[in-house]
Amino acid sequence: MRSLSDERSLAGEPSERNEPGGQSRLSQVFARARADGRAVLVGYLPAGFPSVAGGIAAVRALAEAGADVVEVGLPYSDPTMDGPVIQAASDAALRRGVTTADVLRTVEAVAVTGVPALVMTYWNPIERYGVDAFARDLAAAGGAGAITPDLPPEEAGPWLAATADAGLDSVFLVAPSSTDARLARVAAVSKGFIYAASLMGVTGTRERVGAQAADLTRRVRAVTDTPVAVGLGVSTPEQAAEVAGFADGVIVGSALVKALLEAERAGADPGEAEVALRGIVAGLAAGVRRPEPSVPRG
Amino acid sequence: MTSAVTSAAGFANADAAPVSPVPDSAGHFGRFGGRFVPEALFAALDQLTEAYAAARADPGFTAELGGLLATYAGRPTALTDAARLTAHVGGARILLKREDLAHTGSHKINNVLGQCLLTRRMGKTRVIAETGAGQHGVATATACALLGLDCVVYMGEEDTSRQALNVARMRLLGAEVVPVAAGSRTLKDAINEAMRDWVATVDTTHYCIGSVMGPHPFPMLVRDFQRVIGVEARAQVLERVGRLPDAVVACVGGGSNAMGIFHPFIDDTSVRLIGAEAGGDGLATGRHAAAIAGGAPGVLHGMRTFLLQDADGQTQVSHSISAGLDYPGIGPEHAWLHETGRATYGVVDDQAAMDALRLVARLEGILVAIESAHAFAAAFDVARDLGPDAVVVVNCSGRGDKDVDTAAKWFDLL
Numbered sequence: 001m002r003s004l005s006d007e008r009s010l011a012g013e014p015s016e017r018n019e020p021g022g023q024s025r026l027s028q029v030f031a032r033a034r035a036d037g038r039a040v041l042v043g044y045l046p047a048g049f050p051s052v053a054g055g056i057a058a059v060r061a062l063a064e065a066g067a068d069v070v071e072v073g074l075p076y077s078d079p080t081m082d083g084p085v086i087q088a089a090s091d092a093a094l095r096r097g098v099t100t101a102d103v104l105r106t107v108e109a110v111a112v113t114g115v116p117a118l119v120m121t122y123w124n125p126i127e128r129y130g131v132d133a134f135a136r137d138l139a140a141a142g143g144a145g146a147i148t149p150d151l152p153p154e155e156a157g158p159w160l161a162a163t164a165d166a167g168l169d170s171v172f173l174v175a176p177s178s179t180d181a182r183l184a185r186v187a188a189v190s191k192g193f194i195y196a197a198s199l200m201g202v203t204g205t206r207e208r209v210g211a212q213a214a215d216l217t218r219r220v221r222a223v224t225d226t227p228v229a230v231g232l233g234v235s236t237p238e239q240a241a242e243v244a245g246f247a248d249g250v251i252v253g254s255a256l257v258k259a260l261l262e263a264e265r266a267g268a269d270p271g272e273a274e275v276a277l278r279g280i281v282a283g284l285a286a287g288v289r290r291p292e293p294s295v296p297r298g
Numbered sequence: 299m300t301s302a303v304t305s306a307a308g309f310a311n312a313d314a315a316p317v318s319p320v321p322d323s324a325g326h327f328g329r330f331g332g333r334f335v336p337e338a339l340f341a342a343l344d345q346l347t348e349a350y351a352a353a354r355a356d357p358g359f360t361a362e363l364g365g366l367l368a369t370y371a372g373r374p375t376a377l378t379d380a381a382r383l384t385a386h387v388g389g390a391r392i393l394l395k396r397e398d399l400a401h402t403g404s405h406k407i408n409n410v411l412g413q414c415l416l417t418r419r420m421g422k423t424r425v426i427a428e429t430g431a432g433q434h435g436v437a438t439a440t441a442c443a444l445l446g447l448d449c450v451v452y453m454g455e456e457d458t459s460r461q462a463l464n465v466a467r468m469r470l471l472g473a474e475v476v477p478v479a480a481g482s483r484t485l486k487d488a489i490n491e492a493m494r495d496w497v498a499t500v501d502t503t504h505y506c507i508g509s510v511m512g513p514h515p516f517p518m519l520v521r522d523f524q525r526v527i528g529v530e531a532r533a534q535v536l537e538r539v540g541r542l543p544d545a546v547v548a549c550v551g552g553g554s555n556a557m558g559i560f561h562p563f564i565d566d567t568s569v570r571l572i573g574a575e576a577g578g579d580g581l582a583t584g585r586h587a588a589a590i591a592g593g594a595p596g597v598l599h600g601m602r603t604f605l606l607q608d609a610d611g612q613t614q615v616s617h618s619i620s621a622g623l624d625y626p627g628i629g630p631e632h633a634w635l636h637e638t639g640r641a642t643y644g645v646v647d648d649q650a651a652m653d654a655l656r657l658v659a660r661l662e663g664i665l666v667a668i669e670s671a672h673a674f675a676a677a678f679d680v681a682r683d684l685g686p687d688a689v690v691v692v693n694c695s696g697r698g699d700k701d702v703d704t705a706a707k708w709f710d711l712l
Contacts, residue, residue, distance in 0.1 A: 077613040078486060078598060080493040081336050087480060100610045123334055124597040128611030150334045150597075154324055175338035177500065182340060200338055201498040 025116045025144045026169050026192030029068050030227040030248055039244035039288040040193075041066060042229055043281060044120060044253030046073035047106040048098025049089040050264050050273075055098075056109040057270065058260060058277060063115035065278040066285030070110045071147065071253070074103045074121035081122075081149055083204030085254040088261055100129055104141045111142025118171065118192075119146040126159070135162035145169030145192055153189045160189055171195055174220055176212035187224035193249055194220055198232045204254050206233030214246045240287030250288050256280060320634060325514020327634035333513040335493075335600045342500040347515045349420045354522075359415065366411050367526065370444070371401045373408075375527075377534040377691075382661040389681035390544065390688035395531045395559060397695045398666060404696030405527055405555045406437035410506060412523035414441040417504040424448040424503040428492045430457055430485035430551070431622035431669065432464025433696055434508030439473035449473040452491045454484040457621045464700055482615040485625045489599050509552025510629035513600030517629050524558025531691055532562050539689055545570040545680050548693035549672040550643065551587065551623035553632045555695035560641060571640060573632060574676035576618035577647035587616035589628040590636050590643045603630045619648040619704065620668040622696075650675040652708050655698065667696035668704065 023031070033040045043062040047055045062070050075090035075098050082090065103119060110117035119138060126134045126148070138146060145168040151159060153172060163170040169192030174183055177200060187194060196217055199210035210233065217228050229249025234240060236255070243250045259280055263273030320327040333343060353359040367373040378394040397405035410427075417425055425447050429435030435451040442449035451468055455477045458465050468475050481487035489512075496505040510517045510524070528546075535543050546563055548556035550573040563569045578586035586592055589604040596605040598613055606614040606626035618624040635641035646654075655671035658664055666674065670693070677692040684690065698705070706712045 076611075077481065078490050080490045080599075081497070083494070091481070094612065124605075124607070124613075125611035127597055128594075128607060128609070149336050150600075152333055152335070152337065152340065155332055155334060173337045175336065175340075177338050177341040179341060182337070186337065197336075197338060200500060202494045 024169050024192055026069065029116060030193060033068065034248065037291070039247060039291060040068045040227070040229065040249040041240070041285050041288045042069040042071060042231070042249055042251040043067035043256055044071040044073060044251065045256055045260070046075050046086065046089050046093055047103040048075055048093030048096060049260060050092070051096060052098060052102045052105070054270055055093070056106050057274060059106055059110050060113060061274045061277050062256070062281055063110055063113040065281035067115065067281055069116050069118065071118045071120040071251070072103060072106050072110065074100065074119055074125055076122045076125060079122065081202055083202040083254065085205070085258050085261065086203050089257045100125055104137055107138065107143045108141040116144035117142065118144055121146060121148060123148055123151045131158045132162045135166040135168055139166035139168055143168065145171060147171040147173070147195055149173050153185050156189060163191070173197055174216065176200055176210070176216050180219065180223070183220055184223045187220065187226060190226060193227040193229045194224065195251065196220060196228050196230045196247065198230050198234065201232065203232060205235040205258065209233055209239050209242055213243065217247045237283040237287035240284045241290050242292050244288045244291035245293060250284070252284055320631065321514060321518050325518065327517070327631045328637060329595070330602050330630035330633040331514060331517060332602050333600060334597045334602065335513045336497060338497050339500065339513070342496070343513055343515065345420060346416070346519075349416055350515060350519050353416055353419060359419070363412055363415055367408065371407045371411060372399060373526065374530040374534070375399045377531060377538060380662050383658065384681070386657070386661055387678045387681050389686060390684045390690045392677060392681055393535065393538070393543070393689065393691045394664070394694045395527060395691055397527060397555060397693060398664065398670070398697035402433070402437045402440050403699065404433045404437065404667065405524060405558060406434045406508060407440065408526055408558065409508065409520050409523040409554060410434070410437045410441040413504065413506045413519070414438070414445050414447060417447060417506070418445060420504065422502055422504045424450070424499065425506050426450045426452065426492050426495050426503055427506045427508060428452050428485065428488040429508065430454070430488070430624055431620065431667070432457070432461040432468070432700060433622060433667070435473070435475070436464050436467050436471070438506050438508070439468040439471035442473065443471050450495070451475050452478050452488040452495070454482070454488045455479050456483040457485065457488070460704065461621055461700060484616070485621070486599070486613065493599070509554040510557040510631060511552040511599060511601060511603075511627065517601065517631055520554050521557045521561055521631060524554050525561050527555065527558040527693065528560060528562035531559055535689065535691060542566050542569055543691045544568070544684050544688040545572055545690045546693070547572045547574065547673050547677040547680055547690060549574045549576070549623060549669050549695060550628060550632060551576065551625045551669065552627070553629040555693050557629060557631055559691070559693045560635070564640060570642070570680070571635065572676060572680055573641055573643040574646045574672040575628070575643055576620055576623035576672055577645040578617035578619070580647050581645050585617040586645070586647070587618040587624050587626065588645045589626060590633070591645045593626070595633070598627050601627075601630045603627050603633045604636075619651065619708070620672065622667070622669040623672065644676050646672040646675040652705065654678065655705060656709065664694065665698040666694055667698045668701045670695045
C-alpha cells in the first residue's frame with residue numbers, strides 16, 4: 001500500500017518528473033500563460049468523490065476542459081480550513097473508503113493527460129504516510145508537487161528536503177493577515193507558485209472576490225518573482241477575469257465541487273455531472289483569458 | 299495563609315519559579331507542540347504571544363487576575379483529607395485538591411479568567427470557545443458575562459444532548475451555543491468549527507481554547523493559568539503533612555487540570571506524576587479516548603502530539619462516558635512528559651470510573667465529575683501500591699452535578 005509500483009498498470013507511465021535545477025512543470029505552465037497575457041486556471045476536486053473511479057473521471061474532465069493545473073484534494077477527517085461544500089464531498093469520500101493510495105492513483109490519472117497535478121492536503125496524512133515515502137510515491141505517480149495549507153515554513157524542513165529530492169514543487173500559502181516578514185519567509189520556501197488566500201476565511205464561493213486579494217498579490221510581488229495564484233471564493237468567469245487582471249493564477253474549488261454534489265443530489269448520471277463540470281471549467285478558462293485591465297499587472 | 303495572598307502569588311510565582319525548559323520560542327515540547335495552522339492565523343497567534351508576554355510582566359495584570367481568582371473564583375480551593383476513602387482503599391493517605399469548589403464547578407474558571415482578561419487587553423470584544431462536557435463553555439460564558447464580552451460556544455451535537463443542563467446554563471449566562479453537526483459531532487468537531495470561525499473573525503475575536511492544546515502559545519498559556527492548582531496544592535500539602543506528596547494523580551483528556559497540578563511538581567523528582575486517560579469500553583475494544591496508550595504521534599488542531607488515528611492519518615473517533623475526556627488527542631506537554639518519563643499515564647475505563655464516582659460519593663459526600671472519577675480510580679491503585687506511609691494527592695477537577703443524568707442511567711437509579 002505504501003508503493004504504487006504494483007499499481008502502475010492503471011494509467012500507464014506518468015509524464016516526466018521535474019529535472020533538478022531545471023524549470024519545474026508548474027513554472028513552465030505559469031511562464032507560458034504569462035507569455036500569452038493570461039492567467040493560469042487551477043481547478044480543485046477531492047479524490048474519491050463521488051467514488052474513486054468517479055473522482056478520476058472528474059479530474060480528467062477538468063484537465064481536458066481547460067484547467068492548466070489540477071489540484072487533487074486528499075479528503076481528511078478534520079478539514080478546519082474548508083467550508084461546508086468541500087467538507088460535504090470530503091466526508092462522503094471518506095465514508096466511501098477513499099485512501100491515500102487512491103489519492104495517488106487519482107494524481108496519476110491527471111498526470112498522464114500532461115496537465116500538472118498537485119495534491120492539496122492537510123499535513124497529518126503526509127506525516128503518517130512518511131514524509132520521504134509520500135514525496136517519492138507522489139513523484140512516482142507523476143505528481144508535480146503538493147499544497148500543504150497547515151504546514152508553516154517553520155515546521156517544513158523535512159518536507160522541503162523530501163520534495164527537493166523527489167523533484168516536486170512545495171506550494172505554501174499567504175493570507176491578507178500575513179506580515180511582510182512572513183510573506184518573505186513563505187516566499188523563500190514556496191516553489192512553483194504562491195497560493196494567496198483572497199480573504200480571511202474558509203473555502204467556499206463568495207459573492208465577490210475580496211478587495212484584499214489584489215493588495216496581497218502586490219505585497220507578495222514586492223518580495224518575490226514566484227508566480228502568485230489567488231484562491232478562496234472565486235467561482236464565476238467574471239471573478240476569474242477580475243483575478244486574472246492582477247494575479248498569475250486563479251484557483252477554483254468549491255464551485256466545481258458544488259457541481260458534483262448537486263449532480264449527485266439530483267440523481268443525475270455521471271455523464272451529466274461531467275458535462276456540467278466541463279461547462280463550468282470552459283467558462284472559467286475563458287475568464288482567465290480576458291484579464292480585466294482595471295488593475296495593472298506586475 | 300490567606301486566600302488573596304496565596305492566589306495572587308500563585309500566578310505571580312509562575313515568573314519566579316524554576317520553570318521547565320519547555321516550550322521553546324516556537325512552542326515545541328521536545329518533538330511535540332509547534333504551530334500547524336493556516337498562515338491566516340499566524341498574525342493572531344503572534345499577537346497573543348506578545349500580549350501574554352507583556353501581561354505576565356505587568357503587575358497590574360497579575361494583580362487583577364489574582365484578585366478575580368480570590369474574590370470571584372473562590373481560590374484557593376480546599377485540600378480535603380479523604381479519611382474514609384483512605385481507610386476503605388487501605389493504602390496511602392489520600393488528599394483531594396478541591397477544584398470542584400471553584401466557581402462554575404471546575405478548574406476551567408482559572409484559565410478563562412486569564413484568557414478573557416487578555417482578550418480585553420488585546421482590544422477584542424468577542425470570545426469563541428469549544429466545549430465537550432460543557433464545563434469550559436460554562437466557564438467561558440461566565441467570564442464573558444463578568445467582563446462584558448460577547449460569547450459564542452461551539453459544542454458537538456452529541457454533547458449538547460448528553461450535557462443539556464450545561465447548554466441551558468450557558469444560554470442563561472448570555473452566551474450563544476452553536477451545536478456542531480459535522481464529523482463525529484463531539485469535541486474535536488467543535489474545535490474544527492471554532493477554528494473556522496476564528497480565521498474569519500480574528501480581528502475582533504479571541505479563541506479561548508479550554509485545554510493545554512492547540513497551536514503555540516495555547517498549551518503554554520493555558521498551563522500557566524492552570525498552574526495555580528499545583529502551586530496551591532504543593533503549599534497546602536507541605537503545610538498539612540510537612541513534606542511533599544509521593545504522587546499526584548489527575549485525569550487527562552486534553553489535560554489542563556493535570557498540567558496545572560503537575561507543573562509545579564516537575565522539579566520535585568520524588569513526586570510521581572500520574573495521568574489517567576479515558577479507557578471507554580476498554581483499550582482492547584478500540585472504543586476509548588486514550589491517546590498515549592492507544593495512539594501514535596501525529597498532527598491535529600495545530601499541534602504535534604499523540605493521536606488516535608488510522609493507517610492513513612485520519613483521526614479516529616474517541617469514546618468515553620465522560621464528554622470532557624472524549625477527545626482523540628492530548629496536550630503536547632503531556633506527550634513530552636510521557637516521552638521523557640517524568641509522568642506516567644494509565645488507562646481507566648468507563649466501568650472503573652463510574653464505580654469510583656459512586657464510592658467517592660458514598661464515602662466522602664462528594665459527587666465528582668465523571669472526568670475526575672477517572673483520576674480517583676487511578677489513585678486507588680496508586681495508593682494501594684505505595685502503602686500507608688505514602689501521601690497521594692488527587693485532583694478533584696470538577697463536580698458531578700452535570701453528570702447526574704448519566705450516572706442515574708448507568709446505575710439504574712430512576
